[in-house]
Amino acid sequence: xxxxxxxxxxxxxxxxxxxxxxxxxxxxxxxxxxxxxxxxxxxxxxxxxxxxxxxxxxxxxxxxxxxxxxxxxxxxxxxxxxxxxxxxxxxxxxxxxxxxxxxxxxxxxxxxxxxxxxxxxxxxxxxxxxxxxxxxxxxxxxxxxxxxxxxxxxxxxxxxxxxxxxxxxxxxxxxxxxxxxxxxxxxxxxxxxxxxxxxxxxxxxxxxxxxxxxxxxxxxxxxxxxxx
Amino acid sequence: xxxxxxxxxxxxxxxxxxxxxxxxxxxxxxxxxxxxxxxxxxxxxxxxxxxxxxxxxxxxxxxxxxxxxxxxxxxxxxxxxxxxxxxxxxxxxxxxxxxxxxxxxxxxxxxxxxxxxxxxxxxxxxxxxxxxxxxxxxxxxxxxxxxxxxxxxxxxxxxxxxxxxxxxxxxxxxxxxxxxxxxxxxxxxxxxxxxxxxxxxxxxxxxxxxxxxxxxxxxxxxxxxxxxxxxxxxxxxxxxxxxxxxxxxxxxxxxxxxxxxxxx
Numbered sequence: 001x002x003x004x005x006x007x008x009x010x011x012x013x014x015x016x017x018x019x020x021x022x023x024x025x026x027x028x029x030x031x032x033x034x035x036x037x038x039x040x041x042x043x044x045x046x047x048x049x050x051x052x053x054x055x056x057x058x059x060x061x062x063x064x065x066x067x068x069x070x071x072x073x074x075x076x077x078x079x080x081x082x083x084x085x086x087x088x089x090x091x092x093x094x095x096x097x098x099x100x101x102x103x104x105x106x107x108x109x110x111x112x113x114x115x116x117x118x119x120x121x122x123x124x125x126x127x128x129x130x131x132x133x134x135x136x137x138x139x140x141x142x143x144x145x146x147x148x149x150x151x152x153x154x155x156x157x158x159x160x161x162x163x164x165x166x167x168x169x170x171x172x173x174x175x176x177x178x179x180x181x182x183x184x185x186x187x188x189x190x191x192x193x194x195x196x197x198x199x200x201x202x203x204x205x206x207x208x209x210x211x212x213x214x215x216x217x218x219x220x221x222x223x224x225x226x227x228x
Numbered sequence: 229x230x231x232x233x234x235x236x237x238x239x240x241x242x243x244x245x246x247x248x249x250x251x252x253x254x255x256x257x258x259x260x261x262x263x264x265x266x267x268x269x270x271x272x273x274x275x276x277x278x279x280x281x282x283x284x285x286x287x288x289x290x291x292x293x294x295x296x297x298x299x300x301x302x303x304x305x306x307x308x309x310x311x312x313x314x315x316x317x318x319x320x321x322x323x324x325x326x327x328x329x330x331x332x333x334x335x336x337x338x339x340x341x342x343x344x345x346x347x348x349x350x351x352x353x354x355x356x357x358x359x360x361x362x363x364x365x366x367x368x369x370x371x372x373x374x375x376x377x378x379x380x381x382x383x384x385x386x387x388x389x390x391x392x393x394x395x396x397x398x399x400x401x402x403x404x405x406x407x408x409x410x411x412x413x414x415x416x417x418x419x420x421x422x423x424x425x426x427x428x429x430x431x432x433x434x435x436x437x438x439x440x441x442x443x444x445x446x447x448x449x450x451x452x453x454x455x456x457x458x459x460x461x462x463x464x465x466x467x468x469x470x471x472x473x474x475x476x477x478x479x480x481x482x483x484x485x486x487x488x489x490x491x492x
Contacts, residue, residue, distance in 0.1 A: 114423050116385030117378050134381050134421055
């Protein structure tokens with residue numbers, strides 16, 4: 001009874017919560033000017049009531065687009081609680097969907113020579129270092145990182161969130177590797193591999209394999225994406 | 229026209245001042261006109277190591293601000309006529325020495341001396357930038373410790389950013405028996421990381437400490453291994469090809485036995 005009363009209350013008014021589907025999840029646009037409690041109520045109705053059948057199934061990323069609205073800590077908690085109770089949606093961002101990836105291949109950045117402590121390469125695309133990357137040096141790439149030499153510093157591939165990125169090095173001894181949002185630090189000692197290795201993401205785990213597996217990794221991930 | 233060599237390391241306490249004093253003195257020993265320049269404003273040490281502390285009247289900041297002429301601030305060494313020291317200021321602010329003033333001083337010194345050895349302060353801030361300005365080449369001092377090698381690497385990167393030719397590396401305070409046991413980074417590891425040409429290796433030697441306290445550069449003592457190492461470094465700076473010294477301890481049990489038997 002109470003539920004139907006609520007839905008009639010929101011009827012005739014404009015949508016306070018607009019749901020849009022994007023490639024890798026859903027965007028929830030919250031009306032900027034409506035009282036937050038009304039927005040929450042409508043969100044709860046949609047998630048747990050009217051749209052429930054649409055949302056069941058596999059886990060999806062939810063991107064909340066709050067517009068100009070400032071969320072207090074409690075408001076954010078309340079918001080997250082609703083998503084948590086729904087179960088299938090993971091709140092992945094409060095500032096709208098991630099920027100669309102430009103699928104045109106970007107130019108790689110090639111650095112020739114030793115990258116030393118305190119030096120940073122930050123590039124939107126792949127980064128290739130022909131030389132060593134010393135401890136204290138840092139590479140941040142939105143694409144892959146390839147080091148033709150010793151990788152002893154830190155490397156971050158897929159800095160824009162691309163989980164398919166890899167970090168590869170002739171001698172793979174990094175202090176820290178990140179791929180998208182996953183961080184792994186070095187083991188206490190490296191056993192020196194005889195050949196070039198690369199790090200990639202297997203779900204939420206980082207794995208290191210010899211270079212010859214890279215092609216298979218690429219194939220597998222690409223085909224699994226085609227299914228989605 | 230002389231050559232200005234800056235001795236730097238990033239990390240403190242690895243032996244920049246000791247190396248500056250010894251390389252400078254060794255060059256003087258080989259007959260070159262040498263000026264040692266201490267740029268560590270506020271924490272000057274080079275004068276102490278050289279035993280010239282009590283002769284300071286003017287310092288580099290006085291020269292920079294025009295309070296005295298360059299020649300007035302140069303202190304002649306006790307042992308060599310052709311070796312002088314331009315001391316740092318102890319009481320002034322470290323910003324008192326500007327890049328421009330330093331460039332002028334080094335240019336003037338280069339007209340008078342064969343080699344100008346510049347002792348750089350620790351760190352990579354203002355003092356470092358001042359010290360490397362005007363230098364023609366750089367010597368990076370490190371010790372076989374991870375932290376020192378890290379800092380050396382950082383400094384080499386910064387040196388690459390200015391127009392200097394690739395720096396040369398001095399590895400100081402090597403303890404051969406620790407390297408042998410794998411407790412200390414070995415020379416190949418360090419050169420591998422820093423990828424620089426090696427100018428010299430200096431074994432850890434008690435003489436160095438004793439000499440520094442007496443205000444007498446180690447290099448003047450012919451019986452010390454560190455002394456020999458610094459003489460070799462000076463010869464390499466002059467362009468001689470001198471093989472790296474063998475760091476094996478020669479005080480092994482059998483050798484001592486043989487000596488004893490030989491004596492008998």
